Amino acid sequence: MTAKGARVLIIDDETPIRRLLKVALKAHGYEVAEAVSGLQGVQQAALLHPDLVILDLGLPDMDGLEVVKRLREWSRVPIIILSVREQEDDKIKALDAGADDYVTKPFGMGELLARMRAALRHAAQNGDEPVLTVGGLTVDLARRLVTVDGREIKLTPTEYELLKNLALNAGRVLTHRQLLRTIWGPGYQEETHYLRVYIGQLRRKIEPDPTRPRYIITEPGVGYRLVGGE
Known part of the structure; x- marks a missing residue:
């Protein structure tokens, strides 16, 4: 639409x-x-x-x-x-x-x-889009393959799940609780330090400059947003 x-x-x-x-x-x-x-x-x-x-x-x-x-x-x-x-x-x-x-x-x-x-x-989105692209970042769901500007990025399983959830909701803010519940389970909804660690790791791998993120944006006190492509 x-x-x-x-x-x-x-x-x-x-x-x-x-x-x-x-x-x-x-x-x-x-x-x-x-x-x-x-x-x-x-x-x-x-x-x-x-x-x-x-x-x-x-x-x-x-x-x-x-x-x-x-x-x-x-x-x-x-x-x-x-x-x-x-x-x-x-x-x-x-x-x-x-x-x-x-x-x-x-x-x-x-x-x-x-x-x-x-x-x-x-x-x-019909929910089964096999390839999600945001700027130079591409997440191939079928192949579990992540590339930035054509270069393959090696992610741990948890890093991949976190990026996949952000990519599936590109442009939307996901709260800390939503991400923790989805990735780690209901018992981890308050463990926000888990997110800080893994978001930091993801940024170091996919961002041109991790100190000034282009893809994963922090919504202070609320959660994170993967920028949406136009």
Whole structure:
């Protein structure tokens, strides 16, 4: 699914924000629907089956986290949180509840549009894409082969699993807990030092300059993101 014709549902009780988003998104080829409360948003999502949801956490009738949980009971639609809440804990809760990304108000429209494109690309993947490419980085899932600018990179099994999960979710932030649960299991969800060690090892192997990462970006206090290709 590309921007052209993609249907976006905006769930936000602030009229100026909805108006701003509606004008900007329509100018970029999106179809736009609106809801001013959590309940209306859930109802609109069920009725319209949007391709992407932009959701404010501070709604008049229910917390945005509850909206995420209700939508995730039956839908895998990409959800981007748009909120004034800047605390890391709010971001982590939203992402762990099933949101795909988080943008803090005030926001740059260019950044939001880039996050939307990444979420739509991820949703369009059929799940068995054998080769994932981000810039000069290529992950061949069928052959378990990783190359950077055509040069094969030798990874340990754990390094490979970590990179594979980041690549499968390119452009999206994955929380520490999500990565630890996936790679090491539920009993390791608090062992963030494991991630720091392995992310450091991966960066030394795949980044041109590990001190200024091009591929694996740190979301401070939240998790990591593999940059999405355009």
